[in-house]
Amino acid sequence: MARYIAQRLLQIILTFFLFLALSYMLLEAMPGDFSQLFLQDPKLTLAQREAIAASLGLNRPPHERFFRYIGSFLRGDLGVSFQYYPRPVVDVILERAPRTLMLFISSTVVSFYVGFFVGKLLAWRRGRVLEYITTVGGVTLYTVFTPWFGLLMIWLFAFTLDWFPIGKFITPRLWRDAPVEANVVFNRMLLTALVVSIVLLTWFILTRRIDTRRRRVVHWGGMGLGLAVVVGIWGASGLGPYALNILHHLMLPVLTLTLISFAGTMLLTRNSMLETLREDYITTARAKGLPEKVIRDKHAARNAMLPVVTSLVFSLAFALSGGVITEGVFSWPGMGEVLLTSAVVQDIPMMMGALIFTAIFALLAHLVVDILYAFLDPRIRYG
Amino acid sequence: MSETILRVENLTMHYTTRAGIVSAVDDVSFTLDEGESLGLVGESGCGKTSVANSLLKLLADNAVIKGGQIRFKGTDFVPLSEEEMRPYRWRNISMVFQAAMNSLNPVYRVGDQIIEALETHLGLYSHAQARQRVTELFTMVGLDPALMDQYPHEYSGGMRQRAVIAMALSCNPDLVIADEPTTALDVIVQDALLRQLKTLQEMIGMSMIYISHDIAVIAEVSDRIGVMYAGKLVELASADEIFHHPVHPYTVALMSAFPSVTGPKRELQTLAGEPPNLLYPPSGCRFHPRCPFATEICRQQEPEFKDHGGGHYAACWHPQEVTV
Amino acid sequence: MATEERHNPFATAQPAGDGTTLDQQERERLRAQPLWRVRLKLLAGTLWNNWKLFTENKIGLIGLAIILFYAGLALAHPLLMGRVWDPLIYDPVIGFDPLAAPHPAPPSAQHWLGTDPLGRDVLSQLMFSTASEFILGMVAALITVTIGTSIGALAAYFGGWIDTFFMRLADLVITLPAIVLLIVLGGLFTLDLPLLALVIGILSGFGATTVIIKSQALTIKVRTYVEAAWVAGGSHWHIILRHIIPNLLPLTFLYMMFTVTDAIFAEAILSYFGLLNIRMSWGLMIHTTQSAGYLLNFQTWWLIVPPGLSITLLCAAFYLVGRALDEVVNPRLRKR
Ligand SMILES: Nc1ncnc2c1ncn2[C@@H]1O[C@H](COP(=O)(O)OP(=O)(O)OP(=O)(O)O)[C@@H](O)[C@H]1O
């Protein structure tokens, strides 16, 4: 297992350097060069221009520039953003990344769970009508033009039903006399989510081996207790309403992103489950006279999950793409939104920063999936 | 005479496929006594596995039981629902599958997969007790009990097969069906395992149905033998009768193709042609296209499966009188 | 195993797709004909069988119907222009209808889908854009398939560092969200339609398609007949071109469908965000609506519903056809 993870880690680092090289080649291939962009930009002062030109080493030979590029990346220096001048790119990323993480992780977890659950049931009960409806619905959600879908969601939930605000991060009116900045509250929320999931995960692992009949009560009890503690702490801190305001804004983008990405998992689970159901050990499980639910969940679904987790890598990229678009549509000020605006105004350092961030994030997610897979498959865990 | 525990009457089972209906089991009848072992033999694709799976109603989605009865200790399984079948499965009748290599779930420890059956049927929820039972079973089939905490991929083929047998015996069933339990293994392991299975059967006193395409394997372990051809049971008699006085031309051919270990070496008389496609079974006697004794009536009418004296059943218009 | 090969339209040594072998007489008759004609017949036979398999899946047929509908729209546009529609009024880019003002005007007898904020006919724009969506999709798919098949076959056949390099590359392409990359490219370069087709073709060609085709090529490589060809002294290229690649074609055809979906989707997204240099497209129609400030004005639904729905439908259609083909190529998914 350790060897497997080490090997994957090495591969991922290799892949990342391949990425750096390719991204550098892209910059080189850009028509004209960097400096012209600034020379034409009337907003920049001469000093700024020179500073940028020097930091880019534009008159050096290509290979030297490449090593500079790698070197400055390793030092954590991604340059200075044009549109947020003089803020360094890294600074902007640090501010925005948590918002994207929150959006992305919550919708990915929910959509995986829901997609897996529905897909599993679909394969188990193969009804004609239901199958057509869910397949067509699933494919529609999977291929729907995301901005259009986002607009439909806004129209339905924000305009017609008036359940959620239309977009953005916070309601400025409410925050005028808030004791702290929105970002502080938000980061605290993120921390809470992290702590809660770690605690719950440990709880589930610790109680894994207890008697089948009592396990359920223990699990749900633990979860309820955890939530109660969280609500209590936030209530006492007096920041509760502000956190709720952010959550309220987060809801619609999460819902949208969840809907477009759950369908992929659902269709995949269905196929994987159909194949698993033909395995001999499923016949054995039936022959053993196990209850249907046990055959479905414990034997079939548990194995059907393996290929679904493998292809999570694909779904992650899909969800990241969807996330960028969703942020754009809902003006959720995360990394995706910054990527879009910087592409439109040709804020190249910021854009490359966002790209590098995405690559690191995607590759890390890839690694997480690989580790998860190793945990799920004893053939790798003890291989 | 011991009690009859299983009585199969006129069992007929079809698979519906896009190409048409495959009549995999056609009008099959036999009985099985307590403690008795019955061998089912026949070429690949003749419907042995289909019969075995029908007995527990472990049917594929596209399979339908068209008619007949499966009476186990008086209860007919045919009209029962999946849920009503559950208590009988494994508790009364268990199976060792043809693909035993793959009949263990790869993501669970082998011991846990046995314990699961114990929990379901014997209500053995206490972990310690259940492990005790698994230890017993493992010792019984000749496996190191320490192996129970390992995963199937850590087992060799022979070990897996033993584990599957241990699992089949776990709930003390009345009947174990072993569907080609040894085909995937090498000859030496095959032999040892088969003998052990036989010993276990005698020790526990359960009934068994052995299935194989190899009559030599069947002969070693069965009291009675049923010969299947193209979805039909064509001959059923004691092992002795089948060996020395086969009646059905197909059995005769099978017997002469089987080199005798003791007697003088005989000419291998091979059967011409291939087994029929069960999508379009031949009219009349299904064996007629390959039968050297076929006449007009064989082509037109199905022979009845009837007693030729002393419980020797066969379905043939022109029963043979050979002594091998 | 047998079924798998049976439905692989290019692996047919035995002709009939339902698995029945030809009887002796038929075989004799076939032998009397020139080889190419026999081959053609076999191909027609398998195509027919696969078509029958395909039509069993209603979902695939729905997809095909949608594709045909839009193809019809694309073909009808040049016919309508100039004959029925006055170019001055109905031109998708520079047309303007002074009579229908104020713009955007709701659907009417003259403008079935209304007009956009600049006074142009929405239906004409919709139909005009369709053709470029098809061309974009097809070109991208062809590039993907060419790259995917050759790289996949090479990586599987030669293994070694070629394999390692391309698989790392594929890993990268798979992990990186394509839309993010395209947005960056849109920021760096002036992307137009041909360039976009090329980029998408390359991206999906070096990504998942290669991995899947490679694994398929590996199984073909170990199949006996390739080994036989090897023993019989076929050169590398002969084996790759005559044995491996033809057997990969059904799978690559399948992946073409998915690439078309991706390409149409990507074009729409880039146009929508204003990152594509294009005269008219479905995505651009929504972009125009947005720039004119009508995006969140849900009374003017005719500005966003037709293009939004069209993008969704056409993407879904190619995806559905792909899935239905998947069931033909990959019999494990099929019901009996
Ligand atoms: N699920 C199914 N759908 C359609 N046909 C099937 C199915 N399962 C088995 N068959 C067909 O039914 C016939 C009997 O199959 P069965 O597996 O019972 O034979 P068998 O005697 O056990 O053969 P083997 O020795 O190869 O295991 C075969 O012709 C087989 O092709």
Ligand code: SF4
């Ligand atoms: S019935 Fe006729 S064809 Fe069938 S086995 Fe007997 S002799 Fe042969």
Ligand SMILES: [Mg+2]
């Ligand atoms: Mg069998």
